[in-house]
Amino acid sequence: MGDLISPLGLGIFNVLSWPNILIPVLGTILAMIPSFLPGIGGASVAAVAIAATLTWDPVSVLLLFGALTGGATFMGSITAILFNIPGNASSAAVLLDGYPMARGGRARTAIACAATASALGSVFGVLVLIAILPFVQPLLLQFGPLEKFLLGVWGLSTIIAVPSNSPIRAVAVTLLGLILAMVGADPETSRPRWTFGNFELFDGFNTVAMFLGFFTLAEIISWRRSYEVKAIAPGPEAGDSTRQGVLAVFRHWGLTIRSAVIGTLVGVIPGVGGTVASFVAYGHAVQSAGDRSRFGKGDIRGVIAPEAAVDAKDGGSLLPVLALGLPGSEGGVILLTVLGIHGFVPGTPMLTTDLSFTYTLIFALLLSNILTSLLGVALAPSLARLTRLRIDRVALPMLVASLVTVVQLNGLLVDLYAAVGFGMLGYFFKQFGWPRVPFVIAFVLGGFIESNLNLSLQLFSYGRIAPQERPAAWVIAAIILLSVWWMSRRFSVRAKRPAPSLSEPAFAVPLLAAAGVFALVSLRGGAAYSGYAQLIVWSGVVVLGVIALAGSRSFLRSRETGAPTEPPIIAKAHRLPLLLLGLQPVAVWLLGPPIAIAAMVGVWLSAGSQGRPGRLLIAALVAAATGLAVAKYLDQIAMLRLPRPAFFALLAGIF
Amino acid sequence: MRAFSGLTGSLTQELILRIFNLMASAAMLATLAAQSGSAQTPATAECAELFRGQRITIIVPNAPGGGYDLYARSIAPVLEQASGSSVRISYNSGGGGRAALVSVAEAGADELVMLIDSTIDVLSMLALGDNALSYGSVRILGVMHTDPDAWIGRAGIDLGSPETRELVASASSAEANFAGINLAALAMRLQARVVSGYSGSADTTAAVMRGETDFAPASLTTARKTAASSDLEILMVLSEGAYPAVPDAPYLAGEGGIVWQRSASLPEAERAELQALARQAVNLSTGSRALFASASLRPAAFACLAAATETTLMSDAFRQAAEAVGRPVSPMTARDAEALVVRTIAALAEAAPLFDQFRAEMKP
Known part of the structure; x- marks a missing residue:
């Protein structure tokens, strides 16, 4: 233990001593730049910093890169809460409830809550990291494709708990999300699938483009001289305060800790991003809530869970690089390069002889996370005023900003086309009351589930996976079974039959036609369309067919009996x-x-x-x-x- | 989930098409050889005039922060000095590298646009003939560094022993690693089963660490870093003869190599055939980080750009800048790089029938 304490103390000293502390502060500010200037990516800042720090001493370099790794995470949530624009993919889950809170006059509470959850999640993640550091190498190797697949299934299973007025619609949108997540190269054969000859879709739809379209563009459509939404968000609701936001995190301390556990776990698994962490945590928040009717409409628990998870993940995500030399992300690649340049050898040395440097990096990341959160809490009142801008006046600038942002994600126009497509889809989902959250969860987790299922099956066929030797897989499988059992007992399906309307078939039929085209293309077979792909797409056709048929029959019957006049499909x-x-x-x-x-x-x-x-x-x-x-x-x-x-x-x- | 079954197989329609492609690529080789011969050193004043007020764009086919980005950032200031133009770096990471390639290939005759990528990746994309591109769409300007592939795997695997008959490899894409895994294994008469779909070299190496697979292909630079950070070993370098940077590591082709050891009991003719196959695997798996320009660039502009690139790549300033950020440098002139491209295209054409058979056997 004594061996641990001195490197630990040295790590803390390195971060907090004067003038060292200025470096993580500078790193935090640098990391925040991309949140406000979307043309400059976080990785660009880090890449420039590599060259700028070549002559620095190793401690200063680790202080800077620790801060760069942790600094940007929270800032992306501010734009998500205020404007429905996720600053990055992992902050997208926060907008599901953060933005409705802001529109409902509780922006200050939402920002303060997000900042506090973020700070606590980060502290939790770092504490766990310190506790497991001595035996982290064997732990990291416990998580292979089977465990990742099960983790994805757990996230997907939480859809059961997401409020929906129609279970069959929830199933349909889940399948749609899974189908659209499959567009791009087949994970096993690398053959293009449903790209229709467009090589730019080889990597699939960009997740941020999907979010920008599905939420931001879909929302902006209804902002121009809107008669349905108030042009100005209501003034601060009684009780909207920074204090309320901070206290809410402590009031829901159990959820905060559970979400931080999810984030830490996801962070430790190489190659699993913050987006998965935030959506699994969001799903968990919904499934574990007593009253879930407010989720998606501004439930503060929908802000706490993803924020705590994403920031708890930051610490864990350093481990694959430090302990095994395996970068699981662009940030990991940069960190690995930096370590190499300054003479560090990832692996056992970083956990033994160079342990004080490892702690320096971890505490710099922690300090940076806390700094951004403090800044968030301090700025919450001023930032909240931005929601007082008239939305019909900010609609156009936001539309322009969204379109420009989406083009510069990868320098591909196809991302703009996709964002517009998802924008239309999101708009009609909203108009016709189809649930959006299951679609997004399925889209985010779809590729992750498929690729890891596919790897698990290959390994199983070669006798390289012995389920009895995978304790982590058993634990996750048990969690899935327990949560499904818990949800099925707790939430009896209260299907509310939607009123007969032309909107049901009017929306379901085009979706059915699109799914049908996908299904027919898959029939041509070839190495790109696996059994999984065929199963999902044909299930989509069947479920959408049932909805279209039932909707049409019920609408026609209501016409015969003299139903009230249909409102226009598009306002x-x-x-x-x-x-x-x-x-x-x-x-x-x-x-x-x-x-x-x-x-x-x-x-x-x-x-x-x-x-x-x-x-x-x-x-x-x-x-x-x-x-x-x-x-x-x-x-x-x-x-x-x-x-x-x-x-x-x-x-x-x-x- | 596949094991490449061997050399036998019927001639499919696709295979026949490939033979036509092979003939076409032979014609392309002649064109490239003529092009490389025609490259003349341009007059400095002419180039200074051409570059004045112009902007050179280096397109990186990945997101910022990766290896190619660091090379590009090391090149940019030196190239600015060498050319007198401003140099900027643009990122175009879509389509698994195709977007950047298409962007450069379709550049106009006066656009000074360069792609930074691996020769083998670029030529493989061109070989597949997607997007109406062909070998003649781009021309190489120079090479920054050549790095052979290596097999990084569990300690204790002796590839030289004929007793080692079957291994499982982890790869992100089976097709992209055809030469580095299947062709090499074929030369070694080793059954290599490939588990594909991992999300990158870190993921494939993690699979070996977890014991799911026996080895993973990686560039030698990456393999050496991984070996230093873990219990894994470099099982073999895909080179002909011992590779100077790791003289003690086993190698695939040439006398004393793995194929030579494993084929000791075979007749001489069969041994030679396997050695030829091993050389093909070496040629097709060795990645050279290179710069390319559009083939439609005006000849004078191309010559000036190639000259400025050569000055840059051969300079101490570039070497120091690249090595400072951990990027190894072993530059090649445009003429040598053109010769490398010609050799690689010939190797691709030679391996095409085997590759087609491999693709045809692929089932999800």
């Missing part, structure tokens, strides 16, 4: 934004993002000008300025080299 106020958004992929392909976005801005603004020349002129000027700014941003800041727009390529071909 009048939403038609223009929906049309403009729907046209973006074509316009972007034809004219390129700057002109397409400028045209959208021009039409959006001039539609409200009632033909007044002055307003039309202003609309034209704003559109032109936006186009120039977008062009400048994509070229000079994001430094993208996008394909030549089809129209200009055609012109170049002619002349």
Whole structure:
């Protein structure tokens, strides 16, 4: 024990001594930059820092990179809560309840709660890390594909507890999420699957593009001169305070600790990201809640769980790099490079002779997590005021920002097309009351489950997995069975039959047609379409077929009996934004993002000008300025080299 | 989940197409040879004029922070000095590397755009003929470093012993590791079963550490780092003869190599055939980190870009910058790099029938 204490003490001293402490503070600030300037990724900042710190002493370098690893996690949640825009994929789960809280006048509580849960999760993760460090190597090797597969299944099983007015719709959207998660290369054969000849989809749909579309764009559609939502979020509700947010975390201390355990566990498993951690924790929060009716509508427990999990994961995620030299992410690759440059050998040396350096890195990460949380709590009142902006006025800037952000994710226009597609899907999910959370959980976990199932089956067929020798798998399997049993006892299915409406078949039939096309394509077989893929897609066809058929029959019957007049499927106020958004992929392909976005801005603004020349002129000027700014941003800041727009390529071909 | 069954098999329609491809690639080899011969050293003043006010873009096919990014960042300031142009780095990580390749291949005649990637990855993508690209779509400008593949595996596996008959490998993609695993195993007369679908080299190595598989292919640089951090060993380097950086490590081809040891009891002709197969595996698994430009770039611009690249890659400034961030450097001139491309295309064409058979046997 004495051997441990002195490196531990040295690690703490390295972080807190003067002027060392300035370095993690600087690292935290640097890590926060990408949250506000989406053109500069966190990895870019770290890559620049590698070169800038070549001559630094090893302790200073570890202090900086520890802070860079931990600093950015929480900041992504602020934009998710305030604007429904996830700063990164792992902060997406927070928007499910964080954003409704902010719209409901509880932004301050939500931010303070997220910051506190984040800090506590981080402290928990680091404490566990310190406790398990001596025997971490064998522990890390307990988690193979079988355990990862079961972890994914556990996350997926929590969908049972997600509130839904129709279980069959929940099943349908879960299958849809799993189907769309399969687009891209088959994990075993690497053959393209449902990419329709588009090589840019080889890696599948980008998760952040999906979130930006499904939540942000879908929401913005209903913001323009909306008659259905209040143009201004209500003023702070009574009881909306930083104190309430902080206290809520302690009031739900059990959930905070359980979510932090999930986050730490996920962090320790190499190659499992924060997105999985946050959604598994969110699902757990829903399934373990007594009253789950508020989830998705602004339940504070939906903020606590993902935040505590994501930050608890940060500490654990260092372990595969430190203990085995295995980077499970881009951040891990950078850290491994940094360790190599400064003479550290990952593996046993980092856990024995260099243990004080390991602790230095861990405590720098902890300090950075706590600093960002403190900043979040301190800024909560000011940030919460941003929700007082009129949403019909912020809609257009947010739409432009979302489209630009999505293009610069990978420098691919296909991400913009996908985001728009998911935006439409998300909008209609919302309009027709189809549950969105099961879709998102299935989409996030789908690829993870499939690839690990596939690996487990291959290993099993070669006799390389002996289930009796996998205690971690048994533990996770037991947790799954217990949670399903718990949920089935606790939540009896109270299916509320939706009122007969044209919307049911009107939405289900196109989805059925799309799933049918996917199913027919899969029938052509080939090495890309595994049994799993076929099973999921055909199940989707069957379930959507049942919904479409039942919905049509019930609607026709209600017509015969003189049902009330149908409200329009698309509200009048939403038609223009929906049309403009729907046209973006074509316009972007034809004219390129700057002109397409400028045209959208021009039409959006001039539609409200009632033909007044002055307003039309202003609309034209704003559109032109936006186009120039977008062009400048994509070229000079994001430094993208996008394909030549089809129209200009055609012109170049002619002349 | 597959074991490549061997050389026998019927000629499929795809295979016949491949033979046509082979003939086409022979024609391409002639073109490339002619191109490499035609590259002339441009006049400095001409290049200075050409580069003035221009911008060179280096496209990295991954997210920021990886190995290629670090190479690109080491190249950029030196190339700026060598060319007099501004140099920027752009990231295009989609489509498993295809997006970046297509972006460079389709660049205009006056666009100074370079791709930084592995020769074997680029040529394999071009060989598959996706996206209407062919071997003639891009031209190599120079090589920063050449790194052979190695098998990193559990300690105690003796590949030289004929008693070692069957092993299980972990790989992210079975197709991408065809040469490094299947072709090498075929030369060794070893049954190599591949578990594919792991999410990267760290994941494949973790599988070996967990005992799920016996070995994983990795670049020698990565394999050496992993061996230093764990109980795993470098089982073999896919090189012909001992590799200078690891002279004591077993190697695949050449006298005294694994194939030579395992085939000791075979007739001479059969031994030679297996050695040829081993050389093919070496050629097709050795990755050279290289720079490419569009083949449609004007010849004068290409010549200037190649000259500036060569100056950069051969400079001490680049070597120091790259080595400082842990990137090894063993540069090659454009002419040598062109020769490497020609050899690799020939090896790809030679291995095409075996590869097609392997693909045809693939079932999920």
